[in-house]
Amino acid sequence: MKTIDCLGDMCPIPVLKTQKEFKKIQTGETIKIITDHSCVLESLSSKFKKHQITSEEVINGVWEIFITKS
Numbered sequence: 001m002k003t004i005d006c007l008g009d010m011c012p013i014p015v016l017k018t019q020k021e022f023k024k025i026q027t028g029e030t031i032k033i034i035t036d037h038s039c040v041l042e043s044l045s046s047k048f049k050k051h052q053i054t055s056e057e058v059i060n061g062v063w064e065i066f067i068t069k070s
Contacts, residue, residue, distance in 0.1 A: 006035040007062070014040045015047055018067070022048070025069055033065040041065055 002021055006014035014035055021031055033044065041055050044065055052068040 003032045015043050030068040
C-alpha cells in the first residue's frame with residue numbers, strides 16, 4: 001500500500017499528490033493519505049467519489065484516509 005504524507009500540506013497539494021499516485025495503482029489497490037487538515041477529506045471525497053473512501057482520525061487532528069481504486 002502506497003502511503004502519501006500530507007502532514008502540513010494545505011489544499012490542493014494533498015489532492016494533487018493523490019492524483020499523481022492514483023494513476024500508478026491498479027484496480028483493487030489502496031492508497032493511504034495522512035493529513036492534519038480536515039478539509040482534505042472533503043476534497044478527496046468529491047474528487048474520488050467513484051472509489052471506496054474510508055477515514056479514521058488516528059490522533060486528535062490527524063487523519064488517515066484510504067482510497068481503494070475501483
